[in-house]
Amino acid sequence: MVVLSKGELEQIALPAVQRTAPPLAVVPEIDLDKAARDGANGRAAAARAVAAACEKHGFFKVTGHGVPAAILARMDAAAAAFFALQQQEKDAATAFGYSSKRIGCNGDLGWVEYLLLGVTPSGAAPLPESSDASTCSFRDLLNEYIAAVRRMTCTVLKLMAEGLGLDEKDAFSRLVLDKESDSMLRVNHYPPRPELKQLGGHGRLTGFGEHTDPQIISVLRSNDTSGLEISLRDGSWVSVPADRNSFFVNVGDALQVLTNGRFRSVPHRVMVNSARPRVSVIFFAGPPPRERLAPLPELVGEGGRRCYREFTWREYKTSAYRTKLSENRLCYFETAATS
Numbered sequence: 147m148v149v150l151s152k153g154e155l156e157q158i159a160l161p162a163v164q165r166t167a168p169p170l171a172v173v174p175e176i177d178l179d180k181a182a183r184d185g186a187n188g189r190a191a192a193a194r195a196v197a198a199a200c201e202k203h204g205f206f207k208v209t210g211h212g213v214p215a216a217i218l219a220r221m222d223a224a225a226a227a228f229f230a231l232q233q234q235e236k237d238a239a240t241a242f243g244y245s246s247k248r249i250g251c252n253g254d255l256g257w258v259e260y261l262l263l264g265v266t267p268s269g270a271a272p273l274p275e276s277s278d279a280s281t282c283s284f285r286d287l288l289n290e291y292i293a294a295v296r297r298m299t300c301t302v303l304k305l306m307a308e309g310l311g312l313d314e315k316d317a318f319s320r321l322v323l324d325k326e327s328d329s330m331l332r333v334n335h336y337p338p339r340p341e342l343k344q345l346g347g348h349g350r351l352t353g354f355g356e357h358t359d360p361q362i363i364s365v366l367r368s369n370d371t372s373g374l375e376i377s378l379r380d381g382s383w384v385s386v387p388a389d390r391n392s393f394f395v396n397v398g399d400a401l402q403v404l405t406n407g408r409f410r411s412v413p414h415r416v417m418v419n420s421a422r423p424r425v426s427v428i429f430f431a432g433p434p435p436r437e438r439l440a441p442l443p444e445l446v447g448e449g450g451r452r453c454y455r456e457f458t459w460r461e462y463k464t465s466a467y468r469t470k471l472s473e474n475r476l477c478y479f480e481t482a483a484t485s
């Protein structure tokens with residue numbers, strides 16, 4: 147079990163009094179099933195809508211996603227069963243990257259416990275030979291989930307390329323399908339904190355602090371407990387109404403670079419609910435470590451300014467993982483603006 151110091155405990159146990167974020171009035175929504183059914187026109191309309199949402203918020207919702215309901219139901223049940231285990235059993239789940247309250251290695255804390263796994267195109271990282279049957283069957287389920295979500299992720303990435311008018315329609319999806327793609331899967335559990343209620347709706351406890359995701363895109367599904375908040379272009383925060391039947395897509399830092407800042411990586415955070423647990427599962431779609439990332443020439447244009455220098459994903463990830471959660475990680479890779 148993670149034992150926190152008194153100072154650390156105070157950081158997450160004392161709810162900060164903040165204004166409750168109002169709900170995002172219009173959540174951009176893309177129906178993949180409809181886009182496929184409506185032929186070329188439907189697809190073009192979906193591509194335009196995806197690009198518009200990525201430019202405006204760096205965030206949108208995906209419906210008609212095609213991930214089988216049976217896989218989602220099994221994931222929900224498996225996640226609930228795992229987080230209901232005794233603390234000692236959860237602490238032993240090192241093969242699935244279990245941890246609680248500490249986020250990353252640079253002192254960030256949150257009211258959250260989670261599983262965090264590296265993912266390659268063949269699935270989640272291999273388990274030790276000695277793994278028992280229930281561990282193997284959980285890993286198999288994670289792999290089924292990853293395969294289905296990766297398929298949908300690639301459909302979304304192709305729509306993004308199309309919406310940007312790129313000649314190479316798999317400019318983004320090929321990075322995630324590459325046999326060395328460095329993706330991740332995270333399962334977060336935010337236990338409820340009833341004492342927040344006594345603070346009359348003013349008590350706010352951070353589950354996962356403000357940050358952007360370093361990867362290309364992140365594809366998130368949660369149960370029906372809200373808590374996810376995103377920051378709009380004007381710096382205000384809005385909450386995202388939960389919807390267990392949909393997925394939510396965040397633009398990550400790598401896509402901001404590839405699009406030369408046209409799509410923006412969206413700052414987001416999670417606040418804890420007073421009454422109900424939130425469980426979320428996030429697929430972070432990343433490129434291979436050796437992949438060189440730089441603004442795509444088509445998006446810089448002749449005589450245009452490249453806002454970021456070239457770097458490898460390995461270089462970026464190493465640099466990002468040295469930063470605290472809320473830091474601006476992209477600034478070290480920006481080119482100097484000349485007037």
Ligand SMILES: C=C1C[C@]23C[C@@]1(O)CC[C@H]2[C@@]12CC[C@H](O)[C@@](C)(C(=O)O1)[C@H]2[C@@H]3C(=O)O
Pocket residue numbers: 249250251252254262330332357358359360361430466467468469470471
């Ligand atoms: C504080 C940190 C946690 C994080 C690594 C980092 O140093 C900065 C980026 C964080 C983040 C955010 C998105 C994902 O949840 C994550 C797995 C990732 O790739 O970058 C986390 C990292 C983490 O939890 O280790």
Ligand SMILES: O=C(O)CCC(=O)C(=O)O
Pocket residue numbers: 332334354359366368374414415416426428
């Ligand atoms: O749990 C959530 O809903 C979002 C968490 C998140 O942003 C992350 O794990 O990077």
Ligand SMILES: [Fe+2]
Pocket residue numbers: 357358359364414
């Ligand atoms: Fe995130």
